[in-house]
Amino acid sequence: MFKSIVLPVALMGAFSAAHADEGQWQPHQLPQLKSELKRIGITIPAEKLADLSKHPMSAMVSLGGCSASFVSPDGLIVTNHHCAYGAVQRNSTPEHNYIVNGYLAKTRDAELAGGPNTLVYVTEKVENVTERVLKGLAPNLSGKERHEQVESRIKALIAECESDKAYRCSVPAFHRGGEYYRIRQLMIRDVRLVYAPADSVGNFGGDIDNYEFPRQAGDFSFLRAYVGKDGRPADPSPDNVPYHSKDFLVVSAEGLKNGDPILLAGYPGRTSRYKLPSEVRFARDVDYPAKVASITADLSVIAASTMGNPNYDVRYASVAKSLNNVLKKTQGLLDGFARTDIAAIKDVQDGQFRGWYKQHGKNGTLLADLDAAIGADMATSRQEAAWAEATHSDLLKSARTLYRLSLERQKPDAQREAGYQERDLSFIKARLNRLEQSFVASVDQARYTAALNRYAKIDPKARPQGLDGLLPAPAAVPALYKSTELGDTAKRLAWIGKDPAAFRNSQDPFIQLAVRLQDVAMALEDRRKEVDGNLERVIPQYMEAVIAWKKSQGKPVYPDANSTLRVTYGTVGAYQARDGVIKGPFSTVQGILEKNTGKEPFNAPANLLQAIRDKRWGVFKDPVLGTVPVDFLSSADTTGGNSGSAVMNKRGELVGLNFDSTYESITKDWYFDPAITRAIHVDIRYMLWVMKEVDHADNLLKEMTVKYPKQ
Numbered sequence: 001m002f003k004s005i006v007l008p009v010a011l012m013g014a015f016s017a018a019h020a021d022e023g024q025w026q027p028h029q030l031p032q033l034k035s036e037l038k039r040i041g042i043t044i045p046a047e048k049l050a051d052l053s054k055h056p057m058s059a060m061v062s063l064g065g066c067s068a069s070f071v072s073p074d075g076l077i078v079t080n081h082h083c084a085y086g087a088v089q090r091n092s093t094p095e096h097n098y099i100v101n102g103y104l105a106k107t108r109d110a111e112l113a114g115g116p117n118t119l120v121y122v123t124e125k126v127e128n129v130t131e132r133v134l135k136g137l138a139p140n141l142s143g144k145e146r147h148e149q150v151e152s153r154i155k156a157l158i159a160e161c162e163s164d165k166a167y168r169c170s171v172p173a174f175h176r177g178g179e180y181y182r183i184r185q186l187m188i189r190d191v192r193l194v195y196a197p198a199d200s201v202g203n204f205g206g207d208i209d210n211y212e213f214p215r216q217a218g219d220f221s222f223l224r225a226y227v228g229k230d231g232r233p234a235d236p237s238p239d240n241v242p243y244h245s246k247d248f249l250v251v252s253a254e255g256l257k258n259g260d261p262i263l264l265a266g267y268p269g270r271t272s273r274y275k276l277p278s279e280v281r282f283a284r285d286v287d288y289p290a291k292v293a294s295i296t297a298d299l300s301v302i303a304a305s306t307m308g309n310p311n312y313d314v315r316y317a318s319v320a321k322s323l324n325n326v327l328k329k330t331q332g333l334l335d336g337f338a339r340t341d342i343a344a345i346k347d348v349q350d351g352q353f354r355g356w357y358k359q360h361g362k363n364g365t366l367l368a369d370l371d372a373a374i375g376a377d378m379a380t381s382r383q384e385a386a387w388a389e390a391t392h393s394d395l396l397k398s399a400r401t402l403y404r405l406s407l408e409r410q411k412p413d414a415q416r417e418a419g420y421q422e423r424d425l426s427f428i429k430a431r432l433n434r435l436e437q438s439f440v441a442s443v444d445q446a447r448y449t450a451a452l453n454r455y456a457k458i459d460p461k462a463r464p465q466g467l468d469g470l471l472p473a474p475a476a477v478p479a480l481y482k483s484t485e486l487g488d489t490a491k492r493l494a495w496i497g498k499d500p501a502a503f504r505n506s507q508d509p510f511i512q513l514a515v516r517l518q519d520v521a522m523a524l525e526d527r528r529k530e531v532d533g534n535l536e537r538v539i540p541q542y543m544e545a546v547i548a549w550k551k552s553q554g555k556p557v558y559p560d561a562n563s564t565l566r567v568t569y570g571t572v573g574a575y576q577a578r579d580g581v582i583k584g585p586f587s588t589v590q591g592i593l594e595k596n597t598g599k600e601p602f603n604a605p606a607n608l609l610q611a612i613r614d615k616r617w618g619v620f621k622d623p624v625l626g627t628v629p630v631d632f633l634s635s636a637d638t639t640g641g642n643s644g645s646a647v648m649n650k651r652g653e654l655v656g657l658n659f660d661s662t663y664e665s666i667t668k669d670w671y672f673d674p675a676i677t678r679a680i681h682v683d684i685r686y687m688l689w690v691m692k693e694v695d696h697a698d699n700l701l702k703e704m705t706v707k708y709p710k711q
Helices: 007-011 027-040 085-090 130-134 143-161 277-306 310-339 342-360 366-390 394-408 422-438 441-456 474-483 489-493 500-504 509-553 590-595 606-613 663-669 684-694 698-703
Strands: 060-062 067-070 076-079 120-128 167-170 179-188 190-196 221-227 261-266 566-571 575-578 581-583 586-588 629-634 646-648 654-661 679-683
Touching (some): 027 566, 067 261, 067 646, 130 143, 143 509, 179 221, 261 654, 277 310, 277 366, 277 441, 310 422, 342 366, 342 509, 366 441, 394 422, 394 441, 394 500, 394 509, 422 489, 500 509, 590 606, 606 684, 629 684, 654 663, 654 684, 679 684
Antiparallel strands (some): 060 067, 060 120, 067 076, 076 221, 167 179, 190 221, 261 566, 575 581, 586 629, 646 654, 654 679
């Protein structure tokens, strides 16, 4: 085995040959990147960027799936329009459709409740707890035993950290289980919708333009964080007051030009840069094609089931938007795999690594153990995908959650499965409550019937053992929905706190189905734990070797994204999309006029179109472009979860919001190609221009500190 390699040591001297803007860096790694940051023109000291208590990092927040930042001392938060979409949808009705028309609170009293699913997380502390998680694990444990021991230690670390209930703590793995960091976040649970432009601004171009460039989406919205009068997080209440953020970002309307440096900070979701060729091929040939087929079919069912009913459209707007985004990204990954043979590239890299390992490695069985563990992972993943189709019903998911909660609550809290402890109860209630705004029985029934039909076509060898005989026949599904009471929110929530016997004696068909499925569900979960435990044993050894191999080549090493705070950097720049076609780096409001048809998704508001025709640019006119820029491209390394991330200039001032990637660079989750990898950002000048000239959000412009260009 290798001697343990601490990542900063592995990075020492690794950047002299690195000129790509690749890497989603943990803040504490940034001092190792001084030369790179200086090379592109960043003037903020790297040590300052590494300090979460100092500006600008102290202004960054997570929304639990999106990123955001404070832009005033009174808890005002800017993020993407699509990140605030759930809050917009929650407050919309066919009569007051804020999705279509937008919403602006002119006063604090008019700000709308974001709902229990809208939360703000402020990261305050990150500490390395690798030794406390891994030290002393017996080498002869089964995969399941090892996994459960690690989980037990993680739960203890979380409980210790959450002695103050104002905080939410987590212990995510880095380098696929080689390192663990405990992260403490202030969790603010009273979050309100302040301003969202009309969907025809925030989502101009819709799914057609998704992942495309040139793009003209004003993908921005504002929320506000509220706390109790004592300054601590509190349940939503009219008595709460705005959260006084320690720091906030100055907004710069001075703009950027081609070649300018940018910094980007946020919470990227998942990347797979260190996965093996076999894992690439599994995603390309098995997992992603099945996902595309399933989502495409599900969206067709939703469209058919909501057609002609505005209320149903509103209820499923957020669901359909999310599914469409996943679909286009997954299809883009498949197209990217077809365009660039990433598996072949990985073959070469893997061959080079294995050759190096034969000379320098000391564990003779590592590579064989690695291949076996990954094979088991892929087989289990196929069964999990089949299970997802067999249980694709919001009411069934609710019933299963409620029954599992009743079973777990028979145990001491520390011994319960993660996700079912007392700390998780508010999140469970929020998910159960969310159906109030995003559920229609007839639509869910159609989706479940179609999913069962899809399940029946899956290879029996890829289905969980014992599941087939427990499922309802598609023709029997309508009877389930006719007899259940779980569609009623109050009755659904009333099941919280009931013991397992009440569930086993229930006559509700979905409760009965959940009870029937539990043994198969637990068998599949146990298999996943066995697989994960074996992966967690062997993958860190592999990653340790990879780090040593890359260090020997002078190459940078950073952990895959895992929804924790990361910093990336890059420059504003165009790219060659295909032969003879160069895109970017800016789009402008003229593109809105060119694309506008008056019909969705190219139906810009009349007052916005008139402002463009009148050339009311004000101070937001770009001196080179001669008009107002809308979106721009940079070489920053981003992925899902970076939506809403602050894009800052060299001084740490807000100049844009990340919201997408180009279609050609979707495969960067697996392989970073600097020639074509570009992130798409909304230019802050367009946001300010819309606020001033279109929606007259003067109260917010006054609240923010905006640095305007010199006249």
